[in-house]
Amino acid sequence: MSNQILIIENNLDQSKKYRLLLQAKGYCVTEVDTIKSAKAILKSSQVAVIILAIDLPDGCGIEFIKEIKQQHIDTQIVLFTNNNSINNAVCSIRYGALEYIIKGEDFSELIVSIERAMKIVLEKFNDSLRFTEIGGLRNFHSIIGESQTIQKVKFLGEKVAITNATVLLLGETGVGKDILAEAIHSGSSRSKHAFVAINCSAIGQEMLECELFGYKAGAFTGALKDKKGLFEEADMGTIFLDEIGDMDLLLQSKILRVLENKSFIKMGDTKTAKTDCRIIAATHVDLLDAVKKGKFREDLYYRISSFIINIPPLRERLSDIPKLSVFFVRKIAQRLHMPIPIITDPFMNSLINHNWPGNIRELTNVLEKAMILSTGSLTLDLLDFNEKENISSSLQVMEHRFINNILIDCMGNKRKAARKLGISIATLYKKIG
Numbered sequence: 493m494s495n496q497i498l499i500i501e502n503n504l505d506q507s508k509k510y511r512l513l514l515q516a517k518g519y520c521v522t523e524v525d526t527i528k529s530a531k532a533i534l535k536s537s538q539v540a541v542i543i544l545a546i547d548l549p550d551g552c553g554i555e556f557i558k559e560i561k562q563q564h565i566d567t568q569i570v571l572f573t574n575n576n577s578i579n580n581a582v583c584s585i586r587y588g589a590l591e592y593i594i595k596g597e598d599f600s601e602l603i604v605s606i607e608r609a610m611k612i613v614l615e616k617f618n619d620s621l622r623f624t625e626i627g628g629l630r631n632f633h634s635i636i637g638e639s640q641t642i643q644k645v646k647f648l649g650e651k652v653a654i655t656n657a658t659v660l661l662l663g664e665t666g667v668g669k670d671i672l673a674e675a676i677h678s679g680s681s682r683s684k685h686a687f688v689a690i691n692c693s694a695i696g697q698e699m700l701e702c703e704l705f706g707y708k709a710g711a712f713t714g715a716l717k718d719k720k721g722l723f724e725e726a727d728m729g730t731i732f733l734d735e736i737g738d739m740d741l742l743l744q745s746k747i748l749r750v751l752e753n754k755s756f757i758k759m760g761d762t763k764t765a766k767t768d769c770r771i772i773a774a775t776h777v778d779l780l781d782a783v784k785k786g787k788f789r790e791d792l793y794y795r796i797s798s799f800i801i802n803i804p805p806l807r808e809r810l811s812d813i814p815k816l817s818v819f820f821v822r823k824i825a826q827r828l829h830m831p832i833p834i835i836t837d838p839f840m841n842s843l844i845n846h847n848w849p850g851n852i853r854e855l856t857n858v859l860e861k862a863m864i865l866s867t868g869s870l871t872l873d874l875l876d877f878n879e880k881e882n883i884s885s886s887l888q889v890m891e892h893r894f895i896n897n898i899l900i901d902c903m904g905n906k907r908k909a910a911r912k913l914g915i916s917i918a919t920l921y922k923k924i925g
């Protein structure tokens with residue numbers, strides 16, 4: 493982890509004082525006096541904390557914060573200014589600065605801020621280590637979003653993870669059922685063992701049975717040797733059965749047997765085999781309705797539905813879009829080997845105002861397409877929503893968007909947003925879930 497501090501300040505006397513002070517505290521410090529030189533440093537080295545002045549010869553420090561945060565999300569920024577106007581403070585925090593300090597001869601405030609910033613950098617670094625410790629599997633820190641709705645999802649996931657309970661995840665396609673299942677496994681005592689996932693609607697039922705339970709050599713033409721099934725692979729670990737609602741009744745009875753007796757029979761075998769695996773199931777269909785129509789076993793439904801987590805669609809957590817977008821833009825840029833583009837305000841506003849029928853998967857696709865076509869920044873003309881999918885404009889959705897936009901304007905301050913909307917804070921909480 494880097495402990496490098498970059499000072500961007502064109503008052504050279506002042507910046508020398510900061511440098512000497514911070515060096516005396518053991519930090520590694522670099523000074524520059526323009527945004528251009530700062531960009532060069534940021535490109536070539538890992539900077540933990542930036543001390544940034546507002547008025548720089550080649551641009552405005554506050555505007556530069558946006559750019560820094562898009563490309564170096566974990567770098568912490570402390571804004572330094574002579575001007576103690578509250579507008580600057582609000583803007584800098586909104587754009588992602590950690591703190592705002594008024595310049596003065598008393599340096600103790602600066603030291604406290606730098607220590608706080610370094611602590612945050614260290615915590616983020618430790619989180620990323622925790623993430624890689626369990627073999628690259630995603631955990632609750634990998635689930636981006638701070639909206640009330642996603643926080644509730646994470647809270648429920650973390651609570652159930654440490655138990656051995658079967659979990660049912662409900663939600664539209666692309667909302668993040670897969671990533672949540674992985675996080676629950678990562679947060680459980682089974683995390684050192686396998687996490688296996690299968691989409692039960694993607695393959696034919698016979699093939700699905702082979703995949704789930706495995707087979708003995710000679711079980712059918714072409715079965716030349718024994719094959720392990722996923723239930724065997726997931727022994728001591730977790731199996732994620734995505735789209736369980738699409739499984740046929742015969743296979744459903746076999747899953748019920750695993751849940752009740754921890755046992756199954758491989759295809760072509762006569763003996764029962766044992767497995768100790770936790771089941772996490774997911775579906776986008778209404779399982780109770782499927783039960784009523786005789787398409788889903790009622791006993792299996794009750795067996796898997798003791799702990800349900802409903803993952804809300806993206807249109808019900810629009811305030812998460814800025815963070816999700818910055819995260820995906822960085823990730824996509826890395827995968828496509830391209831520089832990280834700047835997300836312009838009109839582009840971001842359009843993302844926030846879209847309905848997202850394909851949820852987070854649609855968001856990643858829209859961003860990837862725009863990035864491929866972009867030349868350095870993501871502008872409105874690069875946005876290409878699939879209009880066929882963009883059909884829902886119900887009153888409720890419009891209301892949600894409106895509330896979210898006000899919340900963003902008020903920087904997440906719910907009391908202020910409620911006042912602006914002319915509703916009580918309790919009503920606001922009810923509306924944002």
Ligand SMILES: Nc1ncnc2c1ncn2[C@@H]1O[C@H](COP(=O)(O)OP(=O)(O)OP(=O)(O)O)[C@@H](O)[C@H]1O
Pocket residue numbers: 634635636637663664665666667668669670671672734776852853856
């Ligand atoms: N909150 C989140 N933070 C970061 N990445 C997310 C989040 N939610 C979803 N993703 C990513 O978005 C993509 C789609 O999510 P995922 O595959 O988990 O959705 P799903 O609900 O399982 O979809 P489906 O029902 O079609 O299988 C994945 O790449 C996933 O990692």
